[in-house]
Amino acid sequence: MRSLVRETSLSASQFVLPLFARPGRKLRRAVNSMPGVFQLSPDEIVVEARLAFEAGVPAVLLFGIPDVKDERASGAYAPRGIVAQTVRLLKKELPELLVITDVCLCEYMSHGHCGLVEKRGSAVRVLNDPTLKLLARAAACYADAGADIIAPSDMMDGRVAAIRQELDRGGHLETPILSYAAKFSSAFYGPFREAAESAPHFGDRRSYQMDPANAAEALREVALDIQEGADMVMVKPALAYLDILYRVKAEFGLPTAAYAVSAEYSMIKAAGAQGWIDEKAVTLESLLAIRRAGADIIITYSAVEAARWLKSNK
Numbered sequence: 001m002r003s004l005v006r007e008t009s010l011s012a013s014q015f016v017l018p019l020f021a022r023p024g025r026k027l028r029r030a031v032n033s034m035p036g037v038f039q040l041s042p043d044e045i046v047v048e049a050r051l052a053f054e055a056g057v058p059a060v061l062l063f064g065i066p067d068v069k070d071e072r073a074s075g076a077y078a079p080r081g082i083v084a085q086t087v088r089l090l091k092k093e094l095p096e097l098l099v100i101t102d103v104c105l106c107e108y109m110s111h112g113h114c115g116l117v118e119k120r121g122s123a124v125r126v127l128n129d130p131t132l133k134l135l136a137r138a139a140a141c142y143a144d145a146g147a148d149i150i151a152p153s154d155m156m157d158g159r160v161a162a163i164r165q166e167l168d169r170g171g172h173l174e175t176p177i178l179s180y181a182a183k184f185s186s187a188f189y190g191p192f193r194e195a196a197e198s199a200p201h202f203g204d205r206r207s208y209q210m211d212p213a214n215a216a217e218a219l220r221e222v223a224l225d226i227q228e229g230a231d232m233v234m235v236k237p238a239l240a241y242l243d244i245l246y247r248v249k250a251e252f253g254l255p256t257a258a259y260a261v262s263a264e265y266s267m268i269k270a271a272g273a274q275g276w277i278d279e280k281a282v283t284l285e286s287l288l289a290i291r292r293a294g295a296d297i298i299i300t301y302s303a304v305e306a307a308r309w310l311k312s313n314k
């Protein structure tokens with residue numbers, strides 16, 4: 001009877017698995033703060049993506065970690081850069097797998113900020129408009145490589161329009177944009193910065209990411225991204241921002257993604273390892289709550305495990 005009247009369903013078909021690509025072969029470098037998560041060379045990404053796909057997870061979200069970083073994030077838009085290279089390989093080996101590419105510059109910048117930086121004495125400014133061109137170049141480069149969805153996460157103003165224009169100019173008229181529309185300046189990203197090696201070396205990201213106190217502003221950010229051409233929007237983090245997720249879905253009705261971020265994953269893993277919580281039950285309950293709040297798409301490091309748990313629960 002419970003299953004007849006259940007309001008919310010959770011299925012692996014809604015999951016997206018984030019993966020971290022770095023140059024090399026047969027490389028699996030464990031991320032200490034995220035048990036079960038690795039930086040992987042492209043060949044190992046294919047192994048991991050195949051496991052996910054076979055478990056019922058339809059999509060991956062790619063991040064790149066280049067060998068060399070500089071002050072113009074050249075690695076982000078190099079035609080043979082790590083993400084472009086990995087996308088090509090994935091589309092060749094697993095053509096049915098949906099490949100989403102994160103678009104940001106922080107992993108490729110020597111200073112770790114998401115945009116170009118101007119330093120004057122001790123004052124640091126992230127330059128919004130000059131950054132847009134580089135983001136658009138990166139997006140076009142991934143689309144050229146075969147990416148199915150482009151997902152800008154930088155939070156610069158105007159980047160969705162800039163990316164849309166560049167994609168269209170390059171003939172990628174049908175490549176959708178999933179914008180990280182409401183991305184908060186959150187302490188829940190801590191473990192990710194080890195995974196992506198993207199911690200800023202000075203300052204913080206509060207001048208471009210959102211204040212966790214602001215919900216109305218989140219709705220305005222989402223509205224702007226939709227106006228600029230976003231096809232899908234994202235709220236990040238997920239669990240501590242379910243009210244935002246609910247309001248975004250209710251207000252705009254667009255396909256809406258939620259990113260269950262690194263600390264959401266690591267906290268459950270750590271407490272589970274101690275035997276303080278039931279890891280499986282807490283993971284599935286968290287994902288269900290994210291669905292209930294309005295997410296159509298859930299980006300989660302637990303995608304493969306959760307997919308298997310859901311199968312074995314049936």
Ligand SMILES: [Zn+2]
Binds near residue numbers: 104107113114153
């Ligand atoms: Zn970034």
